[in-house]
Amino acid sequence: MGELLALLSALCFGITHFVNGLASRRHSGLTVALHAQVGGTALGLLLALAVGGGTASLADYGWGALSGVGTGVGVAFLYQAMSQGAMSVVVPVSDVGAVALPVLVGVCFLGERPALAAWVGIAAVPPALWLVSQKSSSLGDDQSGALSAGTLSALIASVGFGVQFLAMAQVGTNSGLWPVVLSRVASVAVIAVVLRAYGAPGGLTGRPWVAVAAAGALGTLAIVLYLEATSQQLMAIATVLSALYPAVPVLLALMLLKERLNRRQATGLICAALAIGLIALR
Template sequence: MGEALALASALCFGVTHFVNGLVARRSDGITVALHAQLAGTAVAVAAAFASSSGGGAAGDYWFGALSGIGTGVGTAFLYRAMGQGQMSVVVPVSDVGAVALPVLAGVALLGERPAAVAWAGIAVAVPALWLVAQAGGPGTGRHGAGPAGPVTAGVPAALAASAGFGVQFLAMAQVGADGGLWPVVVSRVASVAVIAAVLALYRSPVTLPGRLTAVAGAGGAVGTMAILLYLAATRHQLMAVATVLSALYPAVPVLLALAFLRERLTRRQTAGLVCATAAVSLIALR
């Protein structure tokens, strides 16, 4: 059950990043992140009112807020990165901290002990992420640029996003089983506040064209579904395992770009997707 929830979370994360990555190519990425999280907040509020679960303890709300800070940093800088560089590069780069921080914290601080077969799956996921991140040859970047330009332009922002997503996963996993969904609402509100601050720092515009606002909002709604699924997964599975499975989302934008944008996979990216499949299988066996 936990594995299925985490993989569904990965699918939703991948879809939202693909959709909003496309919007970020036509408008400011930080502005896209703001509108996505505003819509995601509305979905979280509706889900919380519809849920019959309890309100949770004070600590659940603090962890929700901390997770939201990570979400705000992650989405703001990821969409900024996708406006600068190749989607197939910056999305997997943003995944490094998302995997490393929660897994290391789970093992070092929370006493989690994944089985040997799950460790093997986690180990396979590392080269999978690296391989999927490999850019194609010359001419595959934006505006006809080779791989060096897009990687250099997008990677610093993607690394900042990486740290944010790591905090997002780590903190959300600490929300108790009786915490209900209101900590997720707090998380979404905190993410909006952080993105608003980043938007002011970079003097990004506040508004998007009407059609792009709707698309970004739809992507943000799917993103909230992703975090809700991840939260449910952590209540059925070790955080280290749930995080690695959820963090396989970079494979989704690659496959969607292949299907809808007519992009071509390199041999390394294909090998990375094979490794990702093997990682899922091994972790599921645990």
């Protein structure tokens, strides 16, 4: 059951990022991120009130808040990246590090010892990131060697998502949903600070706001599903399965937006998929 919940979490994350990625092409990615998290906070509050109960400790709230900081950084810079570059490139870049970071923290600070296959997966992360982030000087495969647009923002987002997954997995199984609500509030605060620092507009109204807020609510459902998955499955498995979300926006971008990958990027995506799969074997 834990595996199914994690996969449903990945599906929700993927749809969220695709919808908000489209919105980021017409509006500031930071503005989209802010309103998406506001919508997500509203749903989180409703779910927490409906479910009730829970015995969250101060530590649970602390982990929830830290997870929200990671979420805020992740979505702010991911949507910024999607407003700059191809969705089929920046979303995978934002994901590989999100899986690798919990592994590295587990090894360095939590005493975990990954299997040999997982170490191979970790070693595959840098070349996968380099290949995926390469851009062409034309629509063909002639490489200019420069970073693809949005790559740097996607790398920052990657660290944020790693913190999001790692911290949320530490929340107690009987804590209820209030730590999730706190994480959403923290994400809104972080994005508001980033938005102000970049001088991005804060307003978003009409149909775009409805779509963005609904997608943000779906993102909150995704993190709730992930939290439940970690209570029924090993964090490693739940994290890797939830981190399969790039498959959704990448496939939709290739099919609906007619985005194209060059050979190096395609090879990088394959390396990234293999890396994630091997890391799951830790």
